[in-house]
Amino acid sequence: MSATPMPAPAPDELIDRVLTALDSLTDPEIPVVTLRELGILRDVRMTDDGLEVVITPTYSGCPAMGQIEDDVRATLAGIGIAARVVTRLSPAWTTDWMSEAAKEKLRAYGIAPPHRLPAPEVGVVRFMKKPAAETVACPQCGSTNTTLTSQFSSTACKALYRCLDCREPFDYFKPY
């Protein structure tokens, strides 16, 4: 008697399995937020060439991107699913894609979450204006009595601030 082959999982079920597995992956530098919450994991979809996982880079030179791609491949291999990992540049990643839940996790982790990007202006004028002094609330004590120490901090995506009330330094995830 021949064994009945297992039916191939339906694409939707397969995609759900991949998404569930990939949801265990966090940013290598910020281990409290997942790639999906950050907007790095863009899509998991079935194409004519099979399953495809689409990711998008954050900053052009972010050293974490190589690690993120390796993590995605290793996770897919771990659950025995063959899929291509595709890097897509357009539309460009923006911090506006971060979920509110992710922003709350950043705050709890000690990183002030990014403000929403202002509506884009046109012309050279927008580059002339000094960047508006952003009011960034201290993630430790909530005070808005804070000051910018440096526009680049531990990574390119963060600025270094200091709270003038609780005196703690903290990172601010810059709008991108």
Next chain:
Amino acid sequence: MSTTADYILHLADNAVVLGQRNAEWCGHGPILEEDLALANVSLDLIGQARLLYQRAATLLGGDATEDSLAYFRDAAEFRNYTLLELPHHGPLVGYAASDRDYATTIVRNFLYSALMVQLWDGLTKSSDSELAAIAAKSLKEASYHLHHARDWLVRLGDGTDESHARVQAAVDHLMPYTEEFWTPSPAESTAVAAGVGVDVRTLRAGWDALVNDAFAEATVTRPAFRGYITEGKVGVHSEHLGFLLTEMQSLARAHPGATW
């Protein structure tokens, strides 16, 4: 005959050469925060260069890769602005050594970023969709580079007598090299005709406005220009590029094909 790849190599070489120059400050910054800032700016620039070299390699085909383009071309094949290869100090012959001068670093980053915010903005409408996608990302990064450099330009220019004198000397030294921005190269003209590139001459008024506005706030005088227009973007470089490339390319050339 110039091609789209030549134009993209010009953009990539600009980014990699300035990224490599600024990386010289890693571990030597005047203060810890600036050490980190310059390293982060370099990471952005080298990241932009990688994306651009990957695009150029695809267009060139054959054996070209991002690594072959960055590490196995010689100085005369590089298409960066001469401004970006100069050392971090005033005029010196190539083999002379001097202390790095942070004012030179800041003024150069400002002059270049003030061009690039406009150039990347224009390139987001490039007919080469990959280049347009790279431009959209790079514009976000160049805006932060401009803010950083402008902030320090004003702090140092409108600072002590010593910092003011250094910024003014850096402006006097570097400004003549910016004339190269406005003379289109064959690669730029071809790219403009194809809808791939931006006509740099259309950016001059905006660049002048950015520069004059910042110089006024920094209490710096803009020198009048008269003299030789450099031609790094057609491959005629200063003696400094060879030293920079020798250091940058030495590992890849000593161990071709090595991975880690």
